[in-house]
Amino acid sequence: MRGSKPIQLGVLASGNGSNFEALVQAIADGKLRAEIPVLIYNNPGAAVAARAQRWGIPAVLLNHRNYHSREAFDFDIAQTLRQSGVEWVVMAGWMRRVTQVLIDHFGDQMLNIHPSLLPSFPGLHAIEQALAAGVKITGCTVHIVRLKVDSGPIIIQAAVRVLPDDTAESLHQRVQVQEHEILPRAIDLAVRRQAQLTADNSPRS
Numbered sequence: 016m017r018g019s020k021p022i023q024l025g026v027l028a029s030g031n032g033s034n035f036e037a038l039v040q041a042i043a044d045g046k047l048r049a050e051i052p053v054l055i056y057n058n059p060g061a062a063v064a065a066r067a068q069r070w071g072i073p074a075v076l077l078n079h080r081n082y083h084s085r086e087a088f089d090f091d092i093a094q095t096l097r098q099s100g101v102e103w104v105v106m107a108g109w110m111r112r113v114t115q116v117l118i119d120h121f122g123d124q125m126l127n128i129h130p131s132l133l134p135s136f137p138g139l140h141a142i143e144q145a146l147a148a149g150v151k152i153t154g155c156t157v158h159i160v161r162l163k164v165d166s167g168p169i170i171i172q173a174a175v176r177v178l179p180d181d182t183a184e185s186l187h188q189r190v191q192v193q194e195h196e197i198l199p200r201a202i203d204l205a206v207r208r209q210a211q212l213t214a215d216n217s218p219r220s
């Protein structure tokens with residue numbers, strides 16, 4: 016894909032934004048051929064907004080509390096992303112359930128990162144779920160977004176050993192190191208796969 020134009024990535028994030036920053040860094044380091052024309056966040060004061068500001072990336076606050084339905088919220092998200100020229104969407108710590116509205120707009124070009132080896136421990140508190148279950152290995156997953164939470168086709172996973180004295184914080188920290196590693200790689204892989212599919216399906220001359 017060298018020579019092709021950078022993909023336009025829209026990022027949705029709710030809180031800290033370390034995955035957002037890992038993406039920005041991967042782009043700056045030339046590891047991911049992409050641009051982020053917009054970050055959307057939903058919690059006023061979220062640390063991710065300050066990270067975006069430091070990198071000069073436009074950040075738009077869409078507060079879900081101001082909407083009468085999930086669909087109306089997703090509609091505004093889709094509009095904002097489209098107006099910024101976004102082609103691929105990454106949910107990097109996006110703590111809202113998506114509706115069919117967003118899926119209809121972006122289809123398979125919407126990825127999510129989750130801090131467990133899916134299909135184990137979907138939903139909230141995945142790290143705590145892993146600790147409570149007593150698994151010896153957990154990890155993180157990047158997958159295509161489907162309506163059911165944390166359920167779509169898996170792109171990349173990374174495994175992380177659970178240590179006997181792990182707390183939720185210490186385990187999450189090691190999981191996040193892996194998240195920052197696999198998220199840019201998964202985006203690159205998903206984009207390449209889709210380009211290949213499109214090429215395979217286009218009529219030959």
Ligand code: GRF
Pocket residue numbers: 028030031032033034035107108109128129130155191194
């Ligand atoms: C990550 O662990 C991600 O897997 C989960 O939420 C967390 C977000 O972390 N969905 P950050 O905001 O990117 O630091």
